[in-house]
Amino acid sequence: MTEHEERVARRGRPSASSRETLEEAALELFLEQGYEQTSASDIARRAGVARSSFFNYFTAKADVLWVGLDPLLAEVPPRLEAAATELVAGGAPKRGDGLATLRKVLLEIADTVQPETVRWAGSLRSVAGTSADLAATGTKRALAQQSALTDFLARAEPGLGRLQRTVCAGSIISATIAATVFWIEEGPTRGSFSSVVDEASAPIFLAYSAE
Amino acid sequence: MTEHEERVARRGRPSASSRETLEEAALELFLEQGYEQTSASDIARRAGVARSSFFNYFTAKADVLWVGLDPLLAEVPPRLEAAATELVAGGAPKRGDGLATLRKVLLEIADTVQPETVRWAGSLRSVAGTSADLAATGTKRALAQQSALTDFLARAEPGLGRLQRTVCAGSIISATIAATVFWIEEGPTRGSFSSVVDEASAPIFLAYSAE
CATH class of the missing domain: 1.10.357 (Tetracycline Repressor; domain 2)
Incomplete structure (x- = not known):
């Protein structure tokens, strides 16, 4: 579990804010490793949700x-x-x-x-x-x-x-x-x-x- | 050799018009099989030139x-x-x-x-x-x-x-x-x-x- 995942887990975010968690995770990863180098799977992993959850909110990485x-x-x-x-x-x-x-x-x-x-x-x-x-x-x-x-x-x-x-x-x-x-x-x-x-x-x- | 290639060969186009030959070959292929399905290699083959010749004139397929x-x-x-x-x-x-x-x-x-x-x-x-x-x-x-x-x-x-x-x-x-x-x-x-x-x-x- 990354530091961010622990933080998310500790906060115990309700699932209603999965979208916001995904958005924050995406921006963090884009800043850390670059937009091109970040996949939808990376974003889901960082946000602590399943890859399929990403595609409940976005049709593609670029939507973020x-x-x-x-x-x-x-x-x-x-x-x-x-x-x-x-x-x-x-x-x-x-x-x-x-x-x-x-x-x-x-x-x-x-x-x-x-x-x-x-x-x-x-x-x-x-x-x-x-x-x-x-x-x-x-x-x-x-x-x-x-x-x-x-x-x-x-x-x-x-x-x-x-x-x-x-x-x-x-x-x-x-x-x-x-x-x-x-x-x-x-x-x-x-x-x-x-x-x-x-x-x-x-x-x-x-x-x-x-x- | 395709019919087109034979036609090109018969005409004996001077190499100065390789660019025009590539342009015509590209449009033919886009119409026949679709833009997405056509590669730079396909275009070069149809035009009867080496793949590297394509990239002497264009940086990418989209340039055409x-x-x-x-x-x-x-x-x-x-x-x-x-x-x-x-x-x-x-x-x-x-x-x-x-x-x-x-x-x-x-x-x-x-x-x-x-x-x-x-x-x-x-x-x-x-x-x-x-x-x-x-x-x-x-x-x-x-x-x-x-x-x-x-x-x-x-x-x-x-x-x-x-x-x-x-x-x-x-x-x-x-x-x-x-x-x-x-x-x-x-x-x-x-x-x-x-x-x-x-x-x-x-x-x-x-x-x-x-x-």
């Missing part, structure tokens, strides 16, 4: 890199879907209505970001910064978000053509990614996450809301 | 996916570097000068795109559309381009802060990717590639050029 962000990302599509339905139910949306709603939803979600999430994101980014997994899984998430935003704009901002909707959505995703990296790098002097997202995305929202 | 685009992408950083040096040599650039120059350089490069390049890009995208390689190597290229554009803006558009430069560069990359996909999908009714890039990126250039 997104533990702080995935719950936020998961909120975007259903909230935009609900917002579009509400807008359309109120009659044909006016030019700029969809973008104003999109901005409001994104900043509301950004407002729920906790400081621990940022510490996690910063640590995981630094340990996995050069891994192909980070690029591949990040691209997958960015494209899924871009698709959700593009679909929203098709319903809620009918004045934008297909090409412009795609570029607008991609630019807002770019702005959100840049804001996240900027916020992590700025350290304690940064303002709230949502204020940085707002600053980063304001020119995009302005550009596409204009007549 | 970018044969049409890589020469264009390679032009961007040196041309922006030269343009920034010229702008700065003329005194402190005025607000909007850097963006106007960036737009000009991008459209000049887009103007050199040949129809064959698009056929290639369309075919390769469809055969490798769901491969992790396409996502990973695409992300790598997009980030390298974003970095070149961000560096250019730091020198040539000093009115933009660090966060805005990153978002502006990322948005222009988003616009160029969306324009490329749109152009491939539109088929023969599309205008010139540069006109679609112009249409896609115009709102971004306008947004960041404004006072």
Whole structure:
């Protein structure tokens, strides 16, 4: 039994927090021996759970890199879907209505970001910064978000053509990614996450809301 | 000897076109048996060259996916570097000068795109559309381009802060990717590639050029 396993055993963590134990074990191992060198089995062993338990919580090792962000990302599509339905139910949306709603939803979600999430994101980014997994899984998430935003704009901002909707959505995703990296790098002097997202995305929202 | 190999042998292609032979062999195999199922050795065998010859032209199988685009992408950083040096040599650039120059350089490069390049890009995208390689190597290229554009803006558009430069560069990359996909999908009714890039990126250039 490793020192960490003993600590976990002593604490007698309830099984409800297996997920958190796996997350902590993963970050420890990534820091100790590198992201590439750590397997899902290593993480399960360190967390004191069966290998199959790892796959109850994650589909792959790379999923651990997104533990702080995935719950936020998961909120975007259903909230935009609900917002579009509400807008359309109120009659044909006016030019700029969809973008104003999109901005409001994104900043509301950004407002729920906790400081621990940022510490996690910063640590995981630094340990996995050069891994192909980070690029591949990040691209997958960015494209899924871009698709959700593009679909929203098709319903809620009918004045934008297909090409412009795609570029607008991609630019807002770019702005959100840049804001996240900027916020992590700025350290304690940064303002709230949502204020940085707002600053980063304001020119995009302005550009596409204009007549 | 396969039928293709016989054809190649009959044509007696000069060795100078080994690269083109490898590209054609790769696309044939990707279409016949799938991208994932094709190895660099398979491609070399079909092209009638030694496996080591493949690696004289490409660092990995995934590089073949970018044969049409890589020469264009390679032009961007040196041309922006030269343009920034010229702008700065003329005194402190005025607000909007850097963006106007960036737009000009991008459209000049887009103007050199040949129809064959698009056929290639369309075919390769469809055969490798769901491969992790396409996502990973695409992300790598997009980030390298974003970095070149961000560096250019730091020198040539000093009115933009660090966060805005990153978002502006990322948005222009988003616009160029969306324009490329749109152009491939539109088929023969599309205008010139540069006109679609112009249409896609115009709102971004306008947004960041404004006072």
